Amino acid sequence: MSDELRPVWSALTYRVLRSAAWHPDRSVPIGDWESALREHGGFEIHDAARRFLTEFGGLKTDEWTPGPVMPQSPFRFDPRVAEGEGDTFAKLSQQAGTYLYPIGHADSGNSYLGMAANGAVYIGKDSVELLADTAYEAMEKLVMERRTDAPLPFVPAGDHLVLPHHPEHDLSAEIGARWSAETDRVLRLAGWHPGRSVSTEEWQRVLHEEDEGFEMHDAARRFLAEFGGLEINQQGPGRTMGRSPFRLDPLVAKWDFEIIDVQSEEVGTYLYPIGDASHGNFYLTMDANGAVYHGMDYVYLLADTGDKALEKLIEGNK
Structure with a gap:
């Protein structure tokens, strides 16, 4: 034109x-x-x-x-x-x-x-x-x-775009410094709420029975107790990269201990699966310190904490 x-x-x-x-x-x-x-x-x-x-x-x-x-x-x-x-x-x-x-x-x-x-x-x-x-x-x-x-x-x-600030609906005191208002909104729509706690025993049992190499550590247990079972269905551009759907379910890696084991060797620390992203093209894993990794053939650090990882995934931030 x-x-x-x-x-x-x-x-x-x-x-x-x-x-x-x-x-x-x-x-x-x-x-x-x-x-x-x-x-x-x-x-x-x-x-x-x-x-x-x-x-x-x-x-x-x-x-x-x-x-x-x-x-x-x-x-x-x-x-x-x-x-x-x-x-x-x-x-x-x-x-x-x-x-x-x-x-x-x-x-x-x-x-x-x-x-x-x-x-x-x-x-x-x-x-x-x-x-x-x-x-x-x-x-x-x-x-x-x-x-x-x-x-x-x-x-x-x-x-x-950002969520508008409404003083009458100000959740900043409740959210604190955990994540952004947008992340909070998306998580709540997916079923999360403060104090959410679900059992992780079945996930732990199934994975360990499939391969004894799967040993759930405390960091993964705490994360999955709060966020396990949530699915975020999203697509479109984000802040610095495209947004894609992800689910927080360790059983997605049930038959892929060897892949998780290779990823653990690559980063030099034991990783436990916590879900996947991009329609199963990438695994989400967590180390014993709570850092979250992302990858399949190659793995990289997504964030130092589970909260930061969720914010990056939801907002489309590298």
């Missing part, structure tokens, strides 16, 4: 788009989209939509879990979301007073995005409204301004 003056995006908008795989001079083929929309809906693309989709087509944030890098209105720039919706777009075009070509959806799929021949972007489903006069302004509004019916519980802070 070189003929359109690109405004200065906010730091968060720029980071959201870069995290979604956009980059300057990005260009993707759109022939298949044009054919599919023409066949299933009778849509005829105009130059403005062609330029937009060439640069932004395929970008999506609607599968990201709310976190530190997230648009206020999650979007997907893919015209195929409107396949078979020719009548719907005809109605929206009539309301807008101009022909709209579908370019995707926003509001987590609850609203269509359509573009006029002059590059203006409209949004809606049962009714339509002008979102912005240009595509670049529309990006800024989707990330920074547009609020859905269930807005994210975060507020912008430079190039990332």
